[in-house]
Amino acid sequence: MGFEISSRVLVVGLGRSGLAAARLAAADGAEVWVTDLRPEAELSDVVAGLPGGVRTFFGSHPDACIDGVELLVVSPGVPADAPLLEGARNRGLSVLTEVEFAWLHRPVAPLVAVTGSNGKSTVTELVACMLRESGQEAAAGGNIGTAASELVIEDGWESWVLEISSFQAELLTTMKPKTAVFLNLSQDHLERHSDLDGYLRAKRRLFAFQSADDVAILNADDAAVASTSTVARRRSFSILGPADAYLDGDRLLLDGEVLLTANEMRLTGVHNVANALAAALAAASLGASPEAMASALMLFDGLDHRHRTVHIADGVRWVDDSKATNVGATLAALRGYPDRSVHLILGGQAKAQDFSVLQAEVGRAVNRLYLIGEDGPAIGETLEGTAPSENCSTLGEAVDRARRSAAPGQMVLLAPACASFDQFSDYGERGDHFADLAREEVAPCL
Numbered sequence: 001m002g003f004e005i006s007s008r009v010l011v012v013g014l015g016r017s018g019l020a021a022a023r024l025a026a027a028d029g030a031e032v033w034v035t036d037l038r039p040e041a042e043l044s045d046v047v048a049g050l051p052g053g054v055r056t057f058f059g060s061h062p063d064a065c066i067d068g069v070e071l072l073v074v075s076p077g078v079p080a081d082a083p084l085l086e087g088a089r090n091r092g093l094s095v096l097t098e099v100e101f102a103w104l105h106r107p108v109a110p111l112v113a114v115t116g117s118n119g120k121s122t123v124t125e126l127v128a129c130m131l132r133e134s135g136q137e138a139a140a141g142g143n144i145g146t147a148a149s150e151l152v153i154e155d156g157w158e159s160w161v162l163e164i165s166s167f168q169a170e171l172l173t174t175m176k177p178k179t180a181v182f183l184n185l186s187q188d189h190l191e192r193h194s195d196l197d198g199y200l201r202a203k204r205r206l207f208a209f210q211s212a213d214d215v216a217i218l219n220a221d222d223a224a225v226a227s228t229s230t231v232a233r234r235r236s237f238s239i240l241g242p243a244d245a246y247l248d249g250d251r252l253l254l255d256g257e258v259l260l261t262a263n264e265m266r267l268t269g270v271h272n273v274a275n276a277l278a279a280a281l282a283a284a285s286l287g288a289s290p291e292a293m294a295s296a297l298m299l300f301d302g303l304d305h306r307h308r309t310v311h312i313a314d315g316v317r318w319v320d321d322s323k324a325t326n327v328g329a330t331l332a333a334l335r336g337y338p339d340r341s342v343h344l345i346l347g348g349q350a351k352a353q354d355f356s357v358l359q360a361e362v363g364r365a366v367n368r369l370y371l372i373g374e375d376g377p378a379i380g381e382t383l384e385g386t387a388p389s390e391n392c393s394t395l396g397e398a399v400d401r402a403r404r405s406a407a408p409g410q411m412v413l414l415a416p417a418c419a420s421f422d423q424f425s426d427y428g429e430r431g432d433h434f435a436d437l438a439r440e441e442v443a444p445c446l
Helices: 016-028 040-047 083-090 098-103 120-133 148-154 196-207 270-285 290-299 327-334 355-365 376-382 395-405 427-439
Strands: 008-012 031-036 055-058 071-074 094-097 111-115 138-142 159-163 179-182 215-219 233-238 245-248 251-254 257-261 308-313 316-320 342-347 366-372 389-391 411-414
Touching: 008 016, 016 031, 016 071, 016 098, 016 148, 040 055, 071 083, 071 098, 083 094, 094 098, 098 148, 111 120, 111 196, 111 270, 120 138, 120 159, 120 270, 120 290, 138 148, 148 159, 179 196, 179 270, 215 270, 233 270, 245 270, 251 270, 251 290, 257 290, 270 290, 270 327, 308 427, 316 427, 327 342, 327 355, 342 355, 342 376, 342 395, 355 366, 355 376, 366 376, 366 395, 376 389, 395 411, 395 427, 411 427
Parallel strands: 008 031, 008 071, 031 055, 071 094, 111 159, 111 179, 138 159, 179 215, 215 233, 233 245, 316 411, 342 366, 342 411, 366 389
Antiparallel strands: 245 251, 251 257, 308 316
8 A cells, every 4th residue: 555646635724733744745746735724924933834835725714725636634623524624525535634644655664553541642752762772763753742744754764653632533544553552531622522432432443444463452441442342453451450561569561571660660650650561562562672661661751741840849849740631631640649748730721521520539639729720710619628729810820829838748730631722822831831930939038
């Protein structure tokens, strides 16, 4: 199977992946058009990166933008049921998500595709690290870092590891990962998917085109994940009991052999043990050695905004987990802390999630809640009675109040369980702002 060049390609959505897709289509020799609902004034930096000769449609998706088009390449931010895409399908046009467009250029290269509600980015980078420690030229990207189309342009690698979001997975038509990983499922993106079942269906599509020669890595501790239907060879991981890779006391076992102990890992938290087990299964499926996997786990210290300590002062640890943008991620973060030890900053855009699932763990682990963002007050109502709480207008106000309240031996944890777009450009800006605030010197009272 190879990629057939289309004479005219329309890229829908001009974010990071859309720009990369436009560049790749131009490199194919196609005539490239792009469309984005945002006005051109908001896209000046992106437009500057487009190849010459690209036709643009900004501010709307007019019917004319699909005239004479053979293929639409869709960015993750564009809903699968967008009127433009429906109109294209009615005309019999091909519609591909950007990640599948990239894959069609390199379908023979071994691909590890990682999905799940939480931990995708960590596992993606960790698998690539394990493969590199084994001497392979492995690239990592997709929904994080470098777009898949950009990886194709850059070349110079033999295998690739891609983080795949539900937005990307739901539009797949043929993509066939050598190894597909499903980490976990919790409420997320319910503002876009019809319900949790719709979200699950989107995730499971990652496995739809695998064959018996491929590998499906599934979380045995998550019933929805474990019951995923696949013809691929099933491999499971668990932190609760025996599996192909599992936690036995403090030892991580892979196919019955000790890989290393949890204390030897740079990553901390039981959720990262699960991530490590999944990554080991995935890397092993592409030939990584146990020694290389153990070495990677002893070297890899995680990604920015994923449960990283950013400051310690006066016996208080400040932890940036801004990437915890859903309730499942916040639950995973809290489970690693002692009772009543956490000053938790929570809130933002709730994305139609049910925050009642946090009640028990907040009631156990949280000393005090600081509620921020447009949905902070409503979240506080749902969690009323679990821990003392304060409504804060800004992240800065929450940090100031937490600094006054936190005692030595306690943690201030930013794990908002929400999107950040009400107050920040993304979770990264939110996390950076939190770290800057945490490190500010506070003048002593005289």
